[in-house]
Amino acid sequence: MTHPTSPAGTRRTAGHRLQLPAAAVAEMRARLPVVADATVAAILEEVPGYEGALTGSMGENIRNAVQLALGGFLSLASGRRGADPRTPAAPAVEGAYQLGRGEARSGRTTEALLAAYRVGARVSWRQMSTTAVEVGVPAQTLADFAELVFAYIDELSAASVAGHADELATTGRVRQRLLDRVTRQLLQGAPAETVRGSAERAGWEPPTTLTAVLVPEAQLRPVLAGLSTRTLVARDLTELEDHAVLLVPDAHERRRPALLRTLLGRGAVAGPARPWLEVHGSFERVLRARALDILDDTETHLAELVLRADPEALADLRAQALAPLATLRPAAAEKLTDTLRSWLLHHGRREDVAAELFVHPQTVRYRMGQLRELYGDRLDDPAQVLALTIALGADRA
Incomplete structure (x- = not known):
């Protein structure tokens, strides 16, 4: 031969x-x-x-x-x-x-x-x-x-x-195929026993946690150079054109800052660290972040991710919560909306609201009087306050 x-x-x-x-x-x-x-x-x-x-x-x-x-x-x-x-x-x-x-x-x-x-x-x-x-x-x-x-x-x-x-x-080719199978199963949330068997056949020792990271293909090589050699890589995913997904082992707690420094300025999105068999949740998080044009560390955008998880529901909530302002002229509605948002976020501290809005505290008192006329006792209802906080806080997320 x-x-x-x-x-x-x-x-x-x-x-x-x-x-x-x-x-x-x-x-x-x-x-x-x-x-x-x-x-x-x-x-x-x-x-x-x-x-x-x-x-x-x-x-x-x-x-x-x-x-x-x-x-x-x-x-x-x-x-x-x-x-x-x-x-x-x-x-x-x-x-x-x-x-x-x-x-x-x-x-x-x-x-x-x-x-x-x-x-x-x-x-x-x-x-x-x-x-x-x-x-x-x-x-x-x-x-x-x-x-x-x-x-x-x-x-x-x-x-x-x-x-x-x-x-x-x-x-090397055989092992890479086996590692690719492990990666696909983890991203798909396959049963734990299935993934464990595939990891054993691939000779890949599972870490404690995995962190999903979305990286532009053009940045893949320099990013990988700064990560553990046990990092799993998924490329050519149909839903992620020109991007790759990395599953980074044990980048949690005190090790996370090192991961974020490696990703800095490379257009990457880092999900949360999860127990390795639950990394599918981290992967879903980076997908949602990418859809919302959120880059860098998803852990610093949790409120925005929550508030924008269902845009239609948020729009309905805003319309419902702000219905008492719907009859006002746009300019007046805008002023009262800004005042109500600041009042909620500052827990009713008039001086802080005035400082944020660049108005006199008496102006804040006057506007809150108007809002109480429009909302009545609803401003004292915890459920209504929660709805208003979410509806108006979304503009700050």
Whole structure:
């Protein structure tokens, strides 16, 4: 099998002209298990990332890969071409590719993998060159032999690195799909057990709280740079053109100011922190805020969000509560409306009302007399006062 990212099509060993004597190849092949064991032992001893890795199934996989690689090399050095026009070592290159994928799954880095190849090249060259000298291989042939060894190791290294990269890319895509599922379920308010199962499959450790944040797509990269790497991201939502939703973990209480500083000046809307399985409520809050053109921190706009949650109901309430003023001339109605609003919000403190309206306290007294004539005892009714406060307070929200 040839992989798009593997170096199968550009092998430096494909056109080599070395052909070791049959006796040398036979002797090396006979000693192959010993060379393989020495190579594995050296890797175990010299490459820190492999301590304890050469036992069990992983150890067997590496031993098999070493023997396959050495066997492929001997076939190459003997001059056998086989059916593959590029190199008879194709199975070894494929084995190296799969080894790279396995090492990525095991969590080892390419640095550890390449170090293992360097050690393996040195040990196997020392063992095989000793055998070559013993059977009388000429010096020039030995030099060509050395060149082929290291070109071959380069090919195997490249194949393993390609396998490692492909595995990481595949794993990353799979995990991202799983994380996307968790995000969708949280935004949709899916059942708790469903979301917990999806989070476990994605390897995502749930936080204590999540905070929904609406961010313009153009600002997504800089915002994410300032947030936890565990932040979940939802993009391309049909109801949010040119915006993404972030679910930020544990940005509550004393950590919230840091979140707000990250969002400052970026046209974002931050909802409230909620227990992670209840973040759907935070998401709904930012959607309502966006519909009302509210930006930044929704926690500083709670009164406005409440008062404007149902515009039609608010309009009906205002019409009902202010009905006694409907018969007045517009200018007079406006003055009394302003006075009544200030009187309600200042709890009847005449001096404060006068200061806000830039009028004399006696003017306030006069106007309140007019309002009491219009409203009668209703200004002493708590329910009516509440209705008036909401109706008139909405203008200040």
